[in-house]
Amino acid sequence: MGNAIRRGLLQLLYLKEKQSKQEIADLLKCSVHRVSYWMDRYQIPTRTISDAVYAKKNPNGDPFKLNLPKTLTQAELFGMGMGLFWGEGNKVDRSSVRLGNTDPDLIITFIKFLETFFSIRKEDIRFGLQIFSDTSPQIAQRFWTKALGVNKSQFMKIIVTPPRSRGNYKRKSKYGVLTIYYLNSRLQKLLLSMLCKKSRFIVPL
Numbered sequence: 079m080g081n082a083i084r085r086g087l088l089q090l091l092y093l094k095e096k097q098s099k100q101e102i103a104d105l106l107k108c109s110v111h112r113v114s115y116w117m118d119r120y121q122i123p124t125r126t127i128s129d130a131v132y133a134k135k136n137p138n139g140d141p142f143k144l145n146l147p148k149t150l151t152q153a154e155l156f157g158m159g160m161g162l163f164w165g166e167g168n169k170v171d172r173s174s175v176r177l178g179n180t181d182p183d184l185i186i187t188f189i190k191f192l193e194t195f196f197s198i199r200k201e202d203i204r205f206g207l208q209i210f211s212d213t214s215p216q217i218a219q220r221f222w223t224k225a226l227g228v229n230k231s232q233f234m235k236i237i238v239t240p241p242r243s244r245g246n247y248k249r250k251s252k253y254g255v256l257t258i259y260y261l262n263s264r265l266q267k268l269l270l271s272m273l274c275k276k277s278r279f280i281v282p283l
Contacts, residue, residue, distance in 0.1 A: 083108075083116040092122060096133040099124075132263065142196040142265050152194065159191025163269055175266045178206075178257035182225040185256055189226065198260060205233045209254035210241040221253040234259075 083106065091097045091105070099117070103110045117124065125133065147153040162184065168176035177188050192198040205228065209218045215236045223230050236254075 083113065085116075085120045085122075088113070088117055088120060088122055092117065096137055098130060098134075128263070140264055141202070141262065142198055144268070145195050145197065147195070155187070155191060156195055158187055159195065160269075160272065162188050162191070164273055167269075169270060172266055173261065173263050175260040175262065175269060176257060178255050180251045180253070180255055182222070182256075185258060186226060188258060192260065196265060198265075200228060201232070202260070203228070203232065204259040204261065206237070206257040206259060207233060207254050208237040208239060208257070210251070211238050212241050213252070213254060218253045222256050226256075 088102070091102050092099070097105070099110050099113045103113050106113070114124075147156045163175075163177060166177050166179055166184070166188075168178070175192070177185075179185055189200060189203065192203070193200060205222070205226075207215075207218060207222060209215060215238065219230055219233060219236065222228075223233075
């Protein structure tokens with residue numbers, strides 16, 4: 079099929095630089111069919127649509143890095159973080175790491191877990207807040223921004239719901255339910271795989 083496209087060039091453009099077949103075709107001034115033909119000839123694996131979208135959003139690779147515990151103190155934090163994700167985290171939505179609670183200390187612990195073991199930047203985390211209609215949105219948001227040391231620009235639109243009957247839950251959720259959102263499907267997948275492999279919890283020190 080015409081002049082061959084060099085294997086090394088395709089590997090550089092497609093695998094390393096994460097360019098799409100269309101972008102490569104535009105660069106080389108040829109058809110997408112020709113790019114696909116030579117990729118098949120060289121057995122260069124084609125990205126799935128989800129992988130292609132992820133590569134576009136993260137051109138420099140994963141925005142996180144796994145750092146396993148090196149001390150007993152870190153191992154304790156690691157175990158707590160995984161336990162929180164297991165018990166409180168949302169494991170259905172595969173597009174993000176999510177965890178919600180009314181306890182600031184619990185939220186702070188999970189954020190520290192993400193920062194310490196996955197090199198997540200706190201400023202890259204988004205927050206959702208759900209409050210009862212008899213709670214001031216401004217007061218609730220001010221409480222959480224101060225407790226977590228984050229900016230209110232990291233908050234999504236506050237969700238307001240009718241108050242429930244007075245009781246213990248109502249007292250506990252005075253400032254609403256705060257949900258952490260870290261939008262990265264691969265980190266969510268990694269955490270789920272670590273939950274499935276319980277041996278990962280036993281980290282040699």
